[in-house]
Amino acid sequence: MQRSGEHWRKIIIMTTVQGYLALSERSRGWLRYLHRKATTLDNWDKGGRPHPHWDNVSDEPRRSFHRFDLIESGYAMGLMADTTPAWREIYSTVLNELNERSTSWWAHEDWLTLIGDDPRRAQYPEEWYKAWIPEFLRGRYDTPGWTANGVEPWGRQDDAMKADGLSGWKGNLLTSLGLHKYVSGNDKWNQPFDMIRDGANTFTHTYSGIAQFFFELWSRKPEGCHCENTKIWPM
Amino acid sequence: MGLLREAHQQAIYDEVRRTLVVATDAGVPAARGKPTTFRVTNINPESCTLIVDGVKSYDWREVDGNLEISTTIGKHTFLIRQGGAA
Numbered sequence: 001m002q003r004s005g006e007h008w009r010k011i012i013i014m015t016t017v018q019g020y021l022a023l024s025e026r027s028r029g030w031l032r033y034l035h036r037k038a039t040t041l042d043n044w045d046k047g048g049r050p051h052p053h054w055d056n057v058s059d060e061p062r063r064s065f066h067r068f069d070l071i072e073s074g075y076a077m078g079l080m081a082d083t084t085p086a087w088r089e090i091y092s093t094v095l096n097e098l099n100e101r102s103t104s105w106w107a108h109e110d111w112l113t114l115i116g117d118d119p120r121r122a123q124y125p126e127e128w129y130k131a132w133i134p135e136f137l138r139g140r141y142d143t144p145g146w147t148a149n150g151v152e153p154w155g156r157q158d159d160a161m162k163a164d165g166l167s168g169w170k171g172n173l174l175t176s177l178g179l180h181k182y183v184s185g186n187d188k189w190n191q192p193f194d195m196i197r198d199g200a201n202t203f204t205h206t207y208s209g210i211a212q213f214f215f216e217l218w219s220r221k222p223e224g225c226h227c228e229n230t231k232i233w234p235m
Numbered sequence: 236m237g238l239l240r241e242a243h244q245q246a247i248y249d250e251v252r253r254t255l256v257v258a259t260d261a262g263v264p265a266a267r268g269k270p271t272t273f274r275v276t277n278i279n280p281e282s283c284t285l286i287v288d289g290v291k292s293y294d295w296r297e298v299d300g301n302l303e304i305s306t307t308i309g310k311h312t313f314l315i316r317q318g319g320a321a
Contacts, residue, residue: 016244022245023245028244031242032239032242084243085248086246086248086255087257
């Protein structure tokens with residue numbers, strides 16, 4: 001049956017108000033999924049284990065750690081908050097849950113367990129050598145993704161926010177903490193909070209403190225900072 | 236685990252028309268049609284007019300200085316106009 005323009009106009013008016021931004025069905029589906037995922041209780045402390053729905057498999061070897069799922073999950077919350085600015089509580093809840101996990105031991109699993117040079121560096125899958133490692137360094141170079149905490153000249157620096165390396169994660173974490181402030185207006189993550197939270201390996205930081213250290217790090221290394229130790233970013 | 240029973244498709248304040256525009260979605264099937272409420276803060280309830288699905292509504296009350304709207308889970312539009320709005 002042919003539908004008139006008036007018929008469809010009435011339908012649209014009944015479901016949304018014309019002339020204003022609206023979250024699509026796909027966006028709302030993603031929001032429901034993220035909300036359920038982020039508010040499902042699990043334990044990211046050293047003695048715990050993240051829920052299996054957090055991805056630590058994709059994009060091996062560079063990004064196959066839980067924290068990459070955290071940071072990639074947060075961006076949509078900022079975008080959705082811009083679409084429904086008078087309804088932001090739900091996005092704040094999700095971002096807060098992401099930030100609680102992002103400051104945990106498991107968000108730093110690689111930095112705290114991939115110590116020194118990779119003992120597997122001569123046995124990587126062939127595609128890793130082709131993609132990531134210059135031929136002349138084959139067998140003598142850690143793959144991207146191996147954070148190498150402890151190697152010289154930096155030595156062991158378990159406080160990732162004060163380390164010379166892991167700069168990519170500093171930027172990721174600042175983005176996520178900043179998104180919470182942007183969406184909620186709440187200054188919670190600029191108040192002192194504990195990171196890693198493993199006895200002596202408990203480090204207290206604030207958003208501004210991390211940003212200040214990151215700024216100083218970049219300022220004294222004009223050649224560029226590095227994320228994994230030994231891998232400089234020429235930016 | 237938190238189940239998001241219903242999401243807002245729209246939630247934006249139109250300063251020119253002095254109107255808060257809200258549209259809810261169908262909600263999860265298990266909750267559809269069930270009564271629910273939501274609150275609007277930073278508003279003077281006494282000066283508001285509520286339009287639900289295009290019809291003036293009185294299904295609201297003042298709670299702690301906020302506007303609490305009673306409705307059902309499902310697709311609805313809400314226009315909360317502040318006094319003197321067009």
